Amino acid sequence: MDEIILVxxxxxxxxxxxxxxxxxxxSRAAACVNILAECTSVYCWRGKTETASxxxxxxxxxxxxxxxxxxIIHALHPYELPEIMAVSVRDGCPDYLNWIVQATSVAKL
Known part of the structure; x- marks a missing residue:
């Protein structure tokens, strides 16, 4: 099976x-995207502590x-340096993981 990731x-x-x-x-680059509730991020940017929703x-x-x-994220994201991190998924419901593989098997880019 293809390696499943969470970005x-x-x-x-x-x-x-x-x-x-x-x-x-x-584009079928992703099988599912969850849009979560707004959060507050605190981070250091250009030597200053920043807070953003x-x-x-x-x-x-x-x-x-x-x-x-x-x-796609770089093309559509308004930030100069967007956060993009991929985490490997070690295990999960086999049927769900197979669905992710099938849903992304024909990326349209």
Whole structure:
């Protein structure tokens, strides 16, 4: 089976989160994208502590489509340096993991 990954990113608002999520699904780079509730992020940027409201995305995909996911996020994300991190999924419901593989097997990019 292809390696399953969970990609994490944050966007500044729900509208941009929906735009990225729809592009990922329409291109079949991702099988599912969860748009979570707004959160507060605290981080260091250019030597200063910053605080921002952000909308997290959980992106379910395979490692084979990771580069497509990264390209889509970079193309649509308004930040100069968007967070894009992929985490390997070690285990899960076999039927669900197989569905992720099937849903992303024909990426349209």
């Amino acid at each position: 994490l990113t944050n966007l500044p608002d729900r509208e941009s989160a929906l735009r990225v999520a729809n592009a990922l699904i329409e 952000e909308v997290p995305l959980l992106i379910k995909a395979t490692y084979n489509t990771y580069r497509d996911i990264e390209k």
